[in-house]
Amino acid sequence: MSTPTPDGRAEALPSNASERRASAGPVDRWLLKRIVAALGRPPVTFALWDGSTLAPEGESVGKITFKDRATLYRVIASPEIGFGDAFSEGRVEISGDFVQVLYKGFAALDAADPNKFKRNLFGRLPRPRRNTLNGSRKHIHEHYDLGNDFYRLWLDKHMVYTCAYYETLDATLEEAQTAKMHHVCRKVMLKPGMTVVEAGCGWGSLAMHMAKHYGVKVKAFNISHEQIAYAREQACASGLEDRVEFVEDDYRNISGKFDAFVSVGMLEHVGPDNYGELGAVVARVLNKEGLGIIHSVGRNRRSPPNAWLERRIFPGSYPPSLREMMQIFEPYNFSIMDVENLRLHYARTLMAWLHRFDNKIDCLRKMYDEPFIRAWRLYLGGCAAAFLSNSTQLFQVVFSFPANNSIPLTRQHLYRQGDTLVWRF
Amino acid sequence: MSTPTPDGRAEALPSNASERRASAGPVDRWLLKRIVAALGRPPVTFALWDGSTLAPEGESVGKITFKDRATLYRVIASPEIGFGDAFSEGRVEISGDFVQVLYKGFAALDAADPNKFKRNLFGRLPRPRRNTLNGSRKHIHEHYDLGNDFYRLWLDKHMVYTCAYYETLDATLEEAQTAKMHHVCRKVMLKPGMTVVEAGCGWGSLAMHMAKHYGVKVKAFNISHEQIAYAREQACASGLEDRVEFVEDDYRNISGKFDAFVSVGMLEHVGPDNYGELGAVVARVLNKEGLGIIHSVGRNRRSPPNAWLERRIFPGSYPPSLREMMQIFEPYNFSIMDVENLRLHYARTLMAWLHRFDNKIDCLRKMYDEPFIRAWRLYLGGCAAAFLSNSTQLFQVVFSFPANNSIPLTRQHLYRQGDTLVWRF
Numbered sequence A, B: 001m002s003t004p005t006p007d008g009r010a011e012a013l014p015s016n017a018s019e020r021r022a023s024a025g026p027v028d029r030w031l032l033k034r035i036v037a038a039l040g041r042p043p044v045t046f047a048l049w050d051g052s053t054l055a056p057e058g059e060s061v062g063k064i065t066f067k068d069r070a071t072l073y074r075v076i077a078s079p080e081i082g083f084g085d086a087f088s089e090g091r092v093e094i095s096g097d098f099v100q101v102l103y104k105g106f107a108a109l110d111a112a113d114p115n116k117f118k119r120n121l122f123g124r125l126p127r128p129r130r131n132t133l134n135g136s137r138k139h140i141h142e143h144y145d146l147g148n149d150f151y152r153l154w155l156d157k158h159m160v161y162t163c164a165y166y167e168t169l170d171a172t173l174e175e176a177q178t179a180k181m182h183h184v185c186r187k188v189m190l191k192p193g194m195t196v197v198e199a200g201c202g203w204g205s206l207a208m209h210m211a212k213h214y215g216v217k218v219k220a221f222n223i224s225h226e227q228i229a230y231a232r233e234q235a236c237a238s239g240l241e242d243r244v245e246f247v248e249d250d251y252r253n254i255s256g257k258f259d260a261f262v263s264v265g266m267l268e269h270v271g272p273d274n275y276g277e278l279g280a281v282v283a284r285v286l287n288k289e290g291l292g293i294i295h296s297v298g299r300n301r302r303s304p305p306n307a308w309l310e311r312r313i314f315p316g317s318y319p320p321s322l323r324e325m326m327q328i329f330e331p332y333n334f335s336i337m338d339v340e341n342l343r344l345h346y347a348r349t350l351m352a353w354l355h356r357f358d359n360k361i362d363c364l365r366k367m368y369d370e371p372f373i374r375a376w377r378l379y380l381g382g383c384a385a386a387f388l389s390n391s392t393q394l395f396q397v398v399f400s401f402p403a404n405n406s407i408p409l410t411r412q413h414l415y416r417q418g419d420t421l422v423w424r425f
Helices: A017-021 A026-038 A069-077 A079-088 A098-111 A133-144 A148-154 A173-187 A205-214 A225-237 A272-285 A307-313 A322-332 A343-359 A361-367 A370-388 B017-021 B026-038 B069-077 B079-088 B098-111 B133-144 B148-154 B173-187 B205-214 B225-237 B272-285 B307-313 B322-332 B343-359 B361-367 B370-388
Strands: A045-047 A062-066 A092-096 A195-199 A217-222 A244-248 A258-264 A286-298 A335-341 A393-400 B045-047 B062-066 B092-096 B195-199 B217-222 B244-248 B258-264 B286-298 B335-341 B393-400
Touching: A026 A045, A026 A069, A062 A069, A062 A098, A069 A079, A079 A092, A079 A307, A079 A370, A092 A098, A098 A343, A098 A370, A133 A225, A148 A225, A148 A343, A148 A361, A173 A205, A173 A286, A173 A343, A173 A393, A195 A205, A195 A272, A205 A217, A205 A225, A205 A244, A205 A258, A217 A225, A225 A244, A258 A272, A272 A286, A272 A322, A286 A322, A307 A370, A322 A393, A322 B322, A335 B393, A343 A361, A343 A370, A343 A393, A361 A370, A393 B335, B026 B045, B026 B069, B062 B069, B062 B098, B069 B079, B079 B092, B079 B307, B079 B370, B092 B098, B098 B343, B098 B370, B133 B225, B148 B225, B148 B343, B148 B361, B173 B205, B173 B286, B173 B343, B173 B393, B195 B205, B195 B272, B205 B217, B205 B225, B205 B244, B205 B258, B217 B225, B225 B244, B258 B272, B272 B286, B272 B322, B286 B322, B307 B370, B322 B393, B343 B361, B343 B370, B343 B393, B361 B370
Parallel strands: A045 A062, A195 A217, A195 A258, A217 A244, A258 A286, B045 B062, B195 B217, B195 B258, B217 B244, B258 B286
Antiparallel strands: A062 A092, A286 A393, A335 A393, A335 B335, B062 B092, B286 B393, B335 B393
């Protein structure tokens, strides 16, 4: 049995032996062509279980192999979920640079019609699940309560599980996560003595960073039991327990008044049905001269989320378009001051996570089975590819109340270096 | 006959003498109360023609006087147009700091229901006129072809008629306009040898600035005959005629391929009906690795524009919300990279223009009649107030094509100074 290796050259797990021997017929080849066409004909070679291949017109960056006939049919019947599950089970194999192959795949798909690969056999597009109070708790538990030990293996030492900010191209993941936290703090103009509420605080890294470096008092909310427990321990160990309060509760239950509202990487789990309620929470708890920031994965325009990702990795998640995000702000006449798109930063972050994940693959194999590990590699690599191909965005939106003229006049305070930084991937 | 003075203490023109003598009755006072309530009870004293006043509960920043009964009825019948026209004719008088009184008025209105003061006697909200090819030409002619001599009296020496960018609080209008042009050029990352198309180029200042300081070739479009004629003269006088081409034509007729798309202060005249077509033009003419910027007056949320401004000053104009602006970008899968809100910069710019206008009021009186001059003071002061009160925004939106990964990773290249700049008005 061969398994995925850290350099991204995944080999297939065994599939049905008789199927593997059976030659692919004209129907199989016709179905493969149909899949490749729906994918927008990426510069990738596609192969079937008998070794027959379908090469792209120009250069090929790698190979995707369907290891048996059933997998081919499964991908036709339910493209995104079928492909993701088959990869996890080792019935689809990707060779060549893992992220590059996925990137070129997403880019081709995005240039064609992304929805073509989303429709199932009945032409239906997937719909994410709803995030009621109970639903949210269940959905968040499924992902974030996988065990702190799991995440500790491949996240940075501060356990920051959101897009980093690379001020320089040679910054490490740790440096970029620290820079991101400063970037967020500067955007909401934190000053000593201020009070801050954080909606969706992960393992508490940003809340503690704000308290430690900006002298503010933070109340941070999260419904992941494991994360809150970890965050409280950390705050205690760092002597910050009197300045940071971690509350195991839903953002909808936030009360009080604060000088800043911060939410980094929670909106993806809120769902558009609840944007009005999120806006109401912010309008209720933010002081009139306070600034707010919402940092979220997003899209160029409304589109159904990747069904496999929503089903297997992030239940109930939905990355909104900027237009959809306006449902949070417009009812309360919030003024959008600044939107920054950090999609290439998230691509780098995910590539760094994947690299660290692969470096720890031996430890991970002792804790989790192969399909879980393959699924997580597909999630990390696939998301990196989605940000690289621009099919996914990362928006940081800074906003203020209408009567607030204490806002900064320029954004100069966010920057220290003057050079243009271009990353050619 | 007394007239408005440069310090903003406008005195009334003569109205019907018998009306001025007639005492205001209970109906008049009831109507005045109704107007003040619709305005959201600003901290301003309101007075009637017989000297009777209605003072605010707290401090008053100035006084608004209705000089006769007919004016009071006119404002009830058609609030925005009635008020603006009556002020222009000297039948409404504003004393105290002109901008401050208007600012507090807009702020109160914005905190209440802004539409209350918009509905006419029949409860109808105003609708701006449409911008067909012919309509646009007529609308633009009405404002921008008032005569270059008129604008030269009070704009900066480069004749930039859009929001300036104050990098420091002591920058002059000229310096802030130059800084704005550099800010725009940096946002689209101009480099020598690039080609740029500009949609709506005014008197050509930005087009010439780009050619002169960034070594690019510019094709600039405008349908104002007077502006294009002036711009061509200037390009010739500066020896830039081989690098800047001024075309007297509509943005809808732009053809060719360019490395950057720039539009500063045109979108207000496009109208939401045409956003899809504008997006199609950009998608057609912008190279795949090119960046675009659209700079426009906007709103926090969709709302009818000020009827007087649309009728008397900017025919066919409409400031969109960010959500409405997305109609330009979403159909072509453009990626929004950066949105900056410069509303306080436009407040400062308009206050600078009003100051210069007032300094040249003697010259202006030789060229134009009093109602015209009063209307323009109301426009400049009223718009400054609208930006101060946050009822109007200024958005600079930078966007790219999806497959473009040559975008800058950070926005550090836009900034040289690191201090936080807060303007307390």
